[in-house]
Amino acid sequence: MLQRLFHFKGGVKPQTHKAPSVQQPIGQAPLPARLYVPLHQSIGGVPNPLVEVGEHVAKGQLIGGADGWLSAAVHASTSGTVLAIEEHLAAHPSGLPTLTVVIEPDGRDEWLARTPVDYRALPPERVRELLRDAGVVGLGGAVFPSHAKLTAAAAVPVDELVINGAECEPYMSCDDMLMRERGEEIVRGIAIFRDLLAARRVLIGIEDNKPEAVAAMQQAVQRLGDDYRVVAVPTRYPAGGAKQLIRVLTGKEVPASKRSTDLGVQCFNVATAYTAWRALACGEPVISRIVTLAGNLEQPRNWEVRLGTPLRDLLALGKPKADSSRYLMGGPMMGFEIPSLDAPVVKATNCVIAASPTMFPPNPPEMPCIRCGACADVCPHELQPFELYWFARARNFGKTQEYHIFDCIECGCCSYVCPSHIPLVQYFRFAKSEIWSREREKNAADAAKARFELRNAREERELAEKAERLARAAAARAAEKKVASVAEVTTAAAAEATPATAATTTTEPAAAAPTVDRAALATAPEPPLVAPAADAQALKKATIVAAMERARAQREAVQPKNTEQFSAEQKRQLAAVEVRRAALQAEQAVSPATATPERSAD
């Protein structure tokens, strides 16, 4: 099985110090008195707490639901009671708190009902959802949600699936031990990734300083009858960087602005494959991980630790020597000093190193850069760290971006070789976080400006609308006045006409006509009395009068029916009624004051 290997530029060969921690098999860390499970343990959205204080949780119970697609769920690492959901120190270089679920274990360590699934029978989207809800993230240290990497790009088929077991950081041996002891489960997990991505070839890259792991993985692959290639790659830091390992195994160099998937390559850590298999085939979400305890300890060893275990409890298992002064999380090259041992183990915790002043002497004072170029020689991304250093130091962030600062993976090779002991990576981290912060501020300022302009536009529009409304109201008032005066004229005319019509139309239906005429008579003299100030009232009256006029006109149009069969007696009676009515109307016409305005409105 010959495999042509490639090289990445640069890199360093620090002492590995891996031997002490691989003498013993992986141990099961005991239950601590309290578990502090932070909700935000992966890249992406902060999971929402799903439990309440005082609630009893089972081992593996969901306590933080994934927030959006790019996020991963968080689970209870053991059964017990939720004591609090509060801000607790995060495993982060800042030493700042983060929202954490505090669980007091009940000691029974009871699982929630586990439901294994056959991922082959499920649609790929469902498998990705399951992985997200099981909290499967990249356990190499970047903690990127794995399901988000398992969507094959439509345009580029995945040629190679690279499985990263290189573990190039000194002291670290958690992946090594995992491959030695649980190789078969890793290989089964790789099958999930391969099937989801429809990868043509699977390459498992392991540094050649771990022959046992290489052998174990080869055996596991053979036993399961897969055609994966287990490749021993030369030991050279940072061979475990995703882009470096892809370069070594496939010869493909991922350009700065592209992702490896654009070239048809995807990369996963061995521990991620292991947890993916456990999540699907056993129904066990990610609630623990293998952590290397190394450095200045009596008993360096790898432990399977429940997430949320305080680092103090974990370190007690390794019995730190008396002169241990500080503790590092992650490796000595890329890790950071733990601000306090109260911080918990999280998904990103792959290694905890106890350091003594003799083991890691304090950095000698920083000397001026002599532009020797040693940093550029070792940079695996072919950057020019000395140039970046000048610009970052001078806070000339535009220039640092021109020199591709965001391609820097902060591997620490440049600081490692710098003869002037310049903490180059710290400058680059500073510059990157400054650039990000400025970007955030710029976006916030742009959004504020947009809102301000929107608000101004709205105020202007409202003013214009108000002015328009006022103008419309004034116009309406003027129109009303005109209508009222027209109504006056018409009612006056109607009133003049009424007595004549009333007198002549003797055949009108009996009841209504007199009322109408009375109303007409009553309102007719009124308008002149009403002052123009009471415009609305006048308008109302005018419309009433107009309506009455219409009604009268309609009645007049109708001729009396069935009057020809009346008997002589009936005709006489009718004539008498008409005479009385005419007399009455004549009387009213003489004295209009007798008709009250109230009646007219009826």
Place this chain on the structure above:
Amino acid sequence: MILTIAIMALGALVLGAALGYASIKFKVEGDPLVDKIEAILPQTQCGQCGYPGCKPYATAISAGEADINLCPPGGMDGVRKLADLLGREVKPLEAEETPKQVAIIDEQTCIGCTLCIQACPVDAIVGAAKQMHTIVEPLCTGCELCVKPCPVECITMEPITENLDNWKWKYPVIEIKRAA
């Protein structure tokens, strides 16, 4: 002689036509310098510079009417950028530089008068008449314009605390400061 004049006249005509065409075709709308200055200003619209917003201040700077050190929310950093852009001297800020802050409404005390809503230049306060108001923190620019109008003094300004989202790696150089 006539030929020379004709050539010169023709040249003048052609070039004049080209220039006239260019001045119409490539006409720049608005003042590009004002936009550049405005991009540097923090867009708090607080009016602490004495102008009714960032754009008027940018216009005043561009016209040479205002100094570049009148914007406290922009800080010394903003002054430096403006000096770079305009080729002027860096001057110390007129007012004291304050850390970034947000307004907080004490919701127990709020009487729902809507005065702060009317004062907020960036629509960061929600609420209705006789209903409790509250500030949408991510939208608040910390301009303090809502503090004064509040009749019950229930709005306070609080500095933004450092959290995991806005935490930054520190500058690795320890600067030596003169003891006061």
